[in-house]
Amino acid sequence: MARIDFIQSLHSSTRRNYVQRVVEHDKAECAEVARRFDRDYWDGERRFGYGGYRYDGRWRPVAERIAAHYGLKAGDRLLDIGCGKGFLLYEFTQVVPGIEVAGIDVSEYGIANAKEEIRPFLQVGDCRSLPYPEGSFDAVISLGTFHNLPIEGVFQALSEMQRVGRGDRKYFMVESFRDEREKANLLYWQLTCLSFHSPESWAWIADGAGYTGDHGFIFFD
Numbered sequence: 001m002a003r004i005d006f007i008q009s010l011h012s013s014t015r016r017n018y019v020q021r022v023v024e025h026d027k028a029e030c031a032e033v034a035r036r037f038d039r040d041y042w043d044g045e046r047r048f049g050y051g052g053y054r055y056d057g058r059w060r061p062v063a064e065r066i067a068a069h070y071g072l073k074a075g076d077r078l079l080d081i082g083c084g085k086g087f088l089l090y091e092f093t094q095v096v097p098g099i100e101v102a103g104i105d106v107s108e109y110g111i112a113n114a115k116e117e118i119r120p121f122l123q124v125g126d127c128r129s130l131p132y133p134e135g136s137f138d139a140v141i142s143l144g145t146f147h148n149l150p151i152e153g154v155f156q157a158l159s160e161m162q163r164v165g166r167g168d169r170k171y172f173m174v175e176s177f178r179d180e181r182e183k184a185n186l187l188y189w190q191l192t193c194l195s196f197h198s199p200e201s202w203a204w205i206a207d208g209a210g211y212t213g214d215h216g217f218i219f220f221d
Contacts, residue, residue: 001203001206001207001211001212001213001214001215002214002215003199003203003214003215003216003217004069004171004214004215004216005216005217006062006065006066006069006171006173006216007062007143007173007216007218008216008217008218008219010058010059010061010062011218012221016185016189016220018184018185018188018189018220019188021047021188021189022188024047025047030047030048030191031191031192033048034048034049034191034192035148035191035192037106037107037109037110037192038107038108038109039109041107041109041191041192042084042085042107042109042110042113043113048191049191049192053084053085055085055087055090055115057091058087059087059088059090059091060091060094060095062088062091062143063088063091063092063094063095064091064095066092066141066171067092067095067096070139070169070171072092072096072099072138072139072169073096073098073099074096074097074098074099075098075099075100076096076099076100076138076139077099077100077101077102077136077137077138077139078092078099078100078101078102078137078138078139078140078141079101079102079103079104079132079136079137079139079140079141079164079165080101080102080103080104080141080142080143081103081104081127081130081140081141081142081145081157081161081172082104082105082106082127082142082143082144082145082146083103083104083105083110083114083122084105084107084110084114085110085111085113085114085115086103086111086114086115086118086119086121086122087115088141088143089101089103089118089121089122090115090117090118093117093118101118101121102121102122102123102132102137103118103121103122103123104122104123104124104125104127104130104131105122105124105125106124106125106126106127107124108124111123111124127142127145127146127149127157127160127161128149128153128156128157128160129156129160130160130161130163130164132164133164134163134164135163135164135165135166136164136165136166137164137165137166138165138166138167138169139165139169139170140161140164140165140169140170140171140213141170141171141172142157142161142171142172142173143172143173144173144174144175144218145157145172145174146158146172146174146195147174147175147176147193147194147195147196148192148193148194148195149194149195150194150195151194151195151205153194154195154205154209155205155208155209158172158205158206158209158210158211159209159210159211161211161213162209162210162211162212162213165213168212168213168214169213170211170212170213170214171213171214171215171216172206172211172213172215172216173215173216173217173218174195174197174202174215174217174218175190175193175217175218175219175220176197176198176199176202176217176218176219177196177198177219177220178198178199178219181221182219182220182221183196185220185221186220189220199217202215202217203215
């Protein structure tokens with residue numbers, strides 16, 4: 001299981017005032033709203049989540065890096081767990097013409113408001129119990145989803161990810177921390193996290209779940 005960074009540069013391109021998110025609004029109330037993963041989370045006020053999550057092409061370089069690393073090609077079947085509005089999956093269809101994509105997300109709003117071209121390939125569902133047969137996909141990815149689960153749910157989701165993918169072309173990315181400053185920033189900024197772990201602990205969890213793919217992190221430095 002290798003640690004690979006596909007996304008930190010994209011994450012770091014946005015400046016964040018970590019403390020402001022704590023003092024400007026009732027953080028607990030905002031987190032309760034955010035965890036509904038409905039319109040407020042995606043397209044409502046910034047204090048509840050994205051503050052308007054619209055397609056802008058930012059995911060193209062990420063799709064290019066992942067596709068190149070795993071040698072994705074026409075005819076491959078790719079699953080995105082926690083696909084949201086499907087922007088990353090859309091980019092895969094542009095980067096790898098002929099690839100077959102599927103996405104699943106817990107948010108009914110996210111799926112209903114997904115990018116039109118990709119919406120037919122998405123469905124609402126729970127990553128802890130994926131509605132696909134064993135070995136259904138040539139590659140499986142999950143970016144920014146598993147940290148939203150309690151620890152027992154993380155084990156379940158990683159086990160399911162392992163089950164539905166063929167081989168080791170699997171990759172998950174979660175929020176993490178390398179020191180006390182990054183941990184504090186993560187606690188200040190996050191709205192939906194239930195699992196807070198260091199990279200070493202995430203690797204231990206993945207190993208315990210029988211996961212054999214790769215992993216990566218974003219850090220709030």
